[in-house]
Amino acid sequence: MSSDIRPVDGAGDDPLPSNASPAHWQDCTVLVVDDHPAYRMMMSAMLQQLGLGCETCGDGQAALAALDGQPFDLILTDCQMPVMNGYALAREVRRRERESMAEPVPIVALTSNLGPNEVHQCLDAGINAWLIKPLTFGQLRNVLLYWLADGTPLVTDVPRTREEDWPTRARLVQLFGSAQVLDGMLASLVQEVRQDLQALSHAMAHVDADQTAQHLHRLIGSVAFLGGTPLEARGIQLISAVTRDGVALHARALFGLRQDLVRYVEYLKAL
CATH class of the missing domain: 1.20.120 (Four Helix Bundle (Hemerythrin (Met), subunit A))
Incomplete structure (x- = not known):
């Protein structure tokens, strides 16, 4: 399998103007999980500005209940929360997906600290990516452009090194x-x-x-x-x-x- 990496929509060009969002985002819904109400409000405002639907929860258990009620296109979760933290939430989401043979939902961690231990925990839990708080609107949008792409692969799969x-x-x-x-x-x-x-x-x-x-x-x-x-x-x-x-x-x-x-x-x- 090729490991070549190719750009999208032209070499070096931003796929969209900095204030625009892909048209298909109007049909996408993001689940935000964070125990701080102010941060949930801020993330919700950013996502709505990007044209995305949004639902918020204060801990991992509440997030699992929300996932029982409807599908989400992406999960943004804080790592450290009471009741159930983001790592435990991600592990349970991945367990359910394996059990039901469902398509994996992208999970992006939100963390104030990112050392080797936190990186290891993210990868071990099945978290796809992470963002460091406080994040900017541009950082959030750029990451979502990748994980909420329209299905066209942006990077070809790379075989694991032997x-x-x-x-x-x-x-x-x-x-x-x-x-x-x-x-x-x-x-x-x-x-x-x-x-x-x-x-x-x-x-x-x-x-x-x-x-x-x-x-x-x-x-x-x-x-x-x-x-x-x-x-x-x-x-x-x-x-x-x-x-x-x-x-x-x-x-x-x-x-x-x-x-x-x-x-x-x-x-x-x-x-």
């Missing part, structure tokens, strides 16, 4: 001359990559194309230092695509590559 394509310990010892040198190199590299992964998550959450491309460039440089892998080729494509089109149009490919980079770091740590 571990057999990664360097073996024997190969790296040969490359660096001794096991002692290799172990010191790997310890330093793993620490550096972890810091860059956290910075990449922050840039992606803020839909910051320049910072996303910059941290991805650093990560791919670290990967290439140990010899070429398919991760490097994917990263180079994404750096070009994000610089050209922005973060939102390539969110799914970015999240997939980030997950594989996390796996790669754990692999190197265990060598």
